[in-house]
Amino acid sequence: MLRRRGIGAKLVVAAALVLVVAGVSLERLAARDLESALLAEQSPRAAVDAALLRSRRILLVGMGAVVLIAVAAGAAATFFITRPIRRLTRSALAMSEGDLSARAPLRGPGELRELAHALNHLTSELSRSIAEARTERYLLASILDGMSEGVLVLDGEGHILLANRALRAMAPLGDDALGRSVIEALRNARLTEAIELAGRRDEPVDVEVELGRTMPRRLLVRVSRRKSPAGGGPGAAVDGAADGPGLIAVFHDVTDLRRLETIRTDFVANVSHELRTPVTAISTAAETLQLGALQDPHEAAEFVDVIDRHAKRLRQLLDDLLDLSKIEAKTFRLALSDLEVAPAIEHVTHLLAESARRRRVTLTVDAGALPPARCDRRALEQVLMNLLDNAIKYAGEGAHVTVKARSLEKQVTIAVADDGPGIPPHHLGRIFERFYRVDAGRSRDLGGTGLGLAIVKHLVELMNGSIEVESAMGRGTQFTVRLARAA
Secondary structure, three states: OHHHOOHHHHHHHHHHHHHHHHHHHHHHHHHHHHHHHHHOOOOOHHHHHHHHHHHHHHHHHHHHHHHHHHHHHHHHHHHHHHHHHHHHHHHHHHHHOOOOOOOOOOOOOHHHHHHHHHHHHHHHHHHHHHHHHHHHHHHHHHHHHHOOOEEEEEOOOOEEEEEOHHHHHHOOOOOOOOOOEHHHHOOOHHHHHHHHHHHHOOOOEEEEEEEOOOOOEEEEEEEEEOOOHHHOOOOOOOOOOOOOOOEEEEEEEOHHHHHHHHHHHHHHHHHHHHHHHHHHHHHHHHHHHHOOHHHOHHHHHHHHHHHHHHHHHHHHHHHHHHHHHHHHOOOOOOOOEEEOHHHHHHHHHHHOHHHHHHOOOEEEEEEOOOOOEEEOHHHHHHHHHHHHHHHHHHHOOOOEEEEEEEEEOOEEEEEEEEOOOOOOHHHHHHOOOOOOOOOHHHHHHOOOOOOHHHHHHHHHHHOOOEEEEEEEOOOEEEEEEEEEEOO
16 A cells, blocks of 8 residues: 555655654653652652653653664665666656667656656657658658759748759759858849749749859749748748748759740741742742743743742752651651662762762762661661762862761761861851751752751661761861661
C-alpha cells in the first residue's frame, strides 16, 4: 500500500514514525524518572535536584538522538529520492543534445516513474515527427530537383531561401546566392520590379526576362505570394523570416519556343517573299500579253519565256518546300543500303554537264576505286545535285568545279570544290539555314530558292553522315560530305 504513495506521503509517514518513536521513548524515560522522584519526595533536596538533572540529561540525549535519527532518515530519503531524479536529468540532457535513442529508466517512486514514462513518450513522438519531417523534406527536395521549371523561394525581405537545380541551370546563380537579394544574385531589373510588385499585390505577376550573358535564356517568370503556415494571412511571417509576405517565383524556359516562333515568322515571311517574285513576274507577263503583246511574235515569245522560267522556279520552290517539310516532319523515308558512290557521281555530273557548258565551267570528277557507302541512292543524288548546281551557278564563268571522292578510315568523303569568289567568313555559320543567302539578289537572278543547302544538311544527317564547308575569299569554296563506309 505504501509503495503506491508519492514521495511527499512517504516523507510524512517517515517523519511521523520517527517522532512517534522518539516521543514514546522520551515519555517513558520522563515518566520513570518522575515516578522515582515522587517515591522519594521525603528525600532530601539534594536527591530531588539530582533526579531533575538526570531528567534533563535524558531529555537532551533523547533530543540529540531524535535529531541524529531525523538527519539520518533525511539523508537516506534524499539519496533514494534524488538518485532516480539524477538519472532522469541525465536522460533529459541526452535527449536535448539530439540523442533521441536515449530512454529514461522506469525506476523510483510513482511520480518519477510517471515522469520517466512521459519523457520516453515525448521522445518517441519527437523521433517520429522528425522522421516524418525528414521524409517530407527529402520528398520535397526530390520533387524540386526533378522539376524542369526553376523555383526560387524568397523570404519577407526578398532574400533567397531556396533555388532548385533547374533554376541554377537556367540562371547564373552562384554558390553564395542563398541569403542574398535577387538584384544581387541575378542582376535583372525587370525581375526585381516584378518581385516588388508581387509583394504589394494579391495576384501573381507574370514577366518575361532574359538571364545570362554568354548564352542568354528567355525565361517566363510567375511571382506569387506563398501561404504562411497555420492558416496565417498572406502577409504573415514565414519560417521565422522578417515580417511581410514570402514569395515564390517559378521560371519557365521559353528560349526554344521563342526561337521556334522567330523561325516560323521568318519562314512565313521568306516563303511569302519568294512566292511573290515569280507570281508577280508571271502575272505581269500574262497581263502584258493580254494588252496586245500577244500579237507581236517577238514580244510574245519573250514574255512566254518569262512565264515559263518563273513557273519552273515556282515549281522548284514548291518541290523544295515539300521535300523540306517531309524531312523535318520525319516522313521522308530513306532506304539505306551499301551503295557504290562513283556511279551516283557520274550520273549527276552527266545531268549537269549542259548547265556547266553554258556557263563555261570546267567540271572534273576524281573518284577512283572506293568501297561502298551506307546511304540512300535518291538522297545521295539529290545532295550531289544541289551542291554541284550551286557550285556551277556561283563559281562564275570560266571557273573550275571538282568532285573528289576518297575513303578515309571508316568513312567515304565526297568533296565538291570550286575556285570561285568564295564566301565571306561571317556567312559560313548560317549557310545551311533556310532561305539564307550570301547574295540575295544574285541568288534570285540565278533561280535559287534558298532551300537547297538546308535540304542537303537534313539529308546527309538522315544518312548518319555530316557535312562541313570551308571557304576563302578569292580562292573558292569546298563542301565535304562524310558518309559511313559499308560494313
